[in-house]
Amino acid sequence: MSPRLKAPRGTFDVLPEAAAGYARLEQAARGLFERAGYGLIETPVFEETELFERGVGDSTDIVRKEMFTFEDQGGRSLTLRPEGTAPICRAYVEHGMHKLAQPVKLWYLGPFFRHERPQAGRYREFHQVGAEAIGTDSPLADAETIMLLSGLLTELEVPGVTLRLGSLGSLGARREYLEELRAYLREHESELSRDVAERIDANPLRAFDADDEGTRAVMASAPQLLDRLEGEDAEHFAAVRELLDGAGIGYELDGSLVRGLDYYTRTIFEFHCDRLGAQSQVGGGGRYDGLVEELGGPPTAAVGWAAGIERILLAIDAPPPEPATDVFIALADGAEPARAMALLNELRSAGRSAELDLGGRGLKGQLKQADRLGARHTLIVEPGGTAQLRDMESGEQREIEPGRVLEEL
Numbered sequence: 388m389s390p391r392l393k394a395p396r397g398t399f400d401v402l403p404e405a406a407a408g409y410a411r412l413e414q415a416a417r418g419l420f421e422r423a424g425y426g427l428i429e430t431p432v433f434e435e436t437e438l439f440e441r442g443v444g445d446s447t448d449i450v451r452k453e454m455f456t457f458e459d460q461g462g463r464s465l466t467l468r469p470e471g472t473a474p475i476c477r478a479y480v481e482h483g484m485h486k487l488a489q490p491v492k493l494w495y496l497g498p499f500f501r502h503e504r505p506q507a508g509r510y511r512e513f514h515q516v517g518a519e520a521i522g523t524d525s526p527l528a529d530a531e532t533i534m535l536l537s538g539l540l541t542e543l544e545v546p547g548v549t550l551r552l553g554s555l556g557s558l559g560a561r562r563e564y565l566e567e568l569r570a571y572l573r574e575h576e577s578e579l580s581r582d583v584a585e586r587i588d589a590n591p592l593r594a595f596d597a598d599d600e601g602t603r604a605v606m607a608s609a610p611q612l613l614d615r616l617e618g619e620d621a622e623h624f625a626a627v628r629e630l631l632d633g634a635g636i637g638y639e640l641d642g643s644l645v646r647g648l649d650y651y652t653r654t655i656f657e658f659h660c661d662r663l664g665a666q667s668q669v670g671g672g673g674r675y676d677g678l679v680e681e682l683g684g685p686p687t688a689a690v691g692w693a694a695g696i697e698r699i700l701l702a703i704d705a706p707p708p709e710p711a712t713d714v715f716i717a718l719a720d721g722a723e724p725a726r727a728m729a730l731l732n733e734l735r736s737a738g739r740s741a742e743l744d745l746g747g748r749g750l751k752g753q754l755k756q757a758d759r760l761g762a763r764h765t766l767i768v769e770p771g772g773t774a775q776l777r778d779m780e781s782g783e784q785r786e787i788e789p790g791r792v793l794e795e796l
């Protein structure tokens with residue numbers, strides 16, 4: 388025998404039982420976004436590598452260590468998308484969407500790729516659903532997008548959810564704070580992990596996200612940006628909080644919240660679920676007022692989020708699919724298969740779910756199969772054109788005219 392092949396590390400097959408959970412989530416998201424006036428956008432699964440280097444930032448973990456990057460046959464560097472916001476902003480600029488009525492409200496759902504160490508809730512290919520409101524700096528947009536993710540998690544009955552909220556201030560105002568943070572980190576350089584110490588200049592905020600104890604101890608007393616918000620940044624954040632309060636959306640202020648991507652400005656947030664262990668973040672996002680311009684577009688304020696579909700499904704322990712088969716058509720010995728096919732067609736055309744044994748089983752085996760599928764009825768087609776309709780729950784069986792199957796059901 389040839390050696391067996393396996394799905395690559397960190398990837399998985401979505402088998403039919405699990406696909407039902409994905410479908411349910413997609414349906415909930417679609418309904419929610421349609422009611423909120425968000426349009427669906429689909430961007431390519433791979434992009435020019437430069438988009439992520441510029442958009443996500445070269446000093447982030449994603450760009451430094453986690454991208455699946457390859458050269459195509461024309462020598463261009465391409466990358467499997469690790470996130471959705473930079474591609475959507477690229478599309479916004481490419482299609483001149485700044486000329487449309489603002490903001491442009493978009494949602495998406497699809498696979499993303501990061502070369503991370505696989506564990507429960509962390510994969511190398513995973514799926515995200517996300518939303519972006521591009522072309523507005525109004526705090527209303529921050530609150531509305533947060534409300535959408537909160538609504539999705541509520542509708543899907545994700546248990547134990549908390550919202551952490553912070554603000555990074557605008558890029559200009561942040562500069563001063565970053566200098567203060569760098570000075571603090573340099574003072575404690577010997578206690579920091581090498582990774583964090585190496586990035587004091589390039590990306591000091593990352594220190595808040597570090598896992599190692601030394602860095603965490605240092606960061607516990609580090610200066611926080613949230614305490615230093617001033618002027619319009621402070622007003623903007625206060626307005627977002629007031630709107631969330633008004634909408635009855637509870638949150639915890641978190642001054643140590645930073646996100647793994649460079650493009651965030653002002654509001655940032657994460658939803659966590661206490662059932663998920665180490666990978667507790669089900670979704671997160673924030674405002675990114677500089678990204679569109681960074682990608683060659685006009686200055687454009689925007690806000691959005693992404694949520695991990697596998698994490699949501701893990702959190703709700705996605706229930707098994709409902710039995711899908713209304714009618715299983717079984718063939719008694721000597722019955723006409725063509726007759727069964729015609730009935731199958733008639734039932735399906737009428738919107739019923741109907742299946743036929745394709746496995747060449749005897750009648751007993753077919754009834755067992757109908758049971759396994761959770762069929763509500765089995766229609767046993769007999770030789771000579773008669774048929775029996777069997778209620779699978781009660782076991783009652785009666786003869787019916789095959790031409791009247793729909794009425795009898």
Ligand code: AMP
Pocket residue numbers: 470501503508509510511512513514515647668669670671672693694695696697698
């Ligand atoms: P991010 O783009 O890093 O803000 O991630 C948004 C959401 O995607 C997270 O809250 C997770 O739920 C999910 N996510 C991120 N990375 C992974 C991964 N490697 N595997 C599974 N889900 C992920």
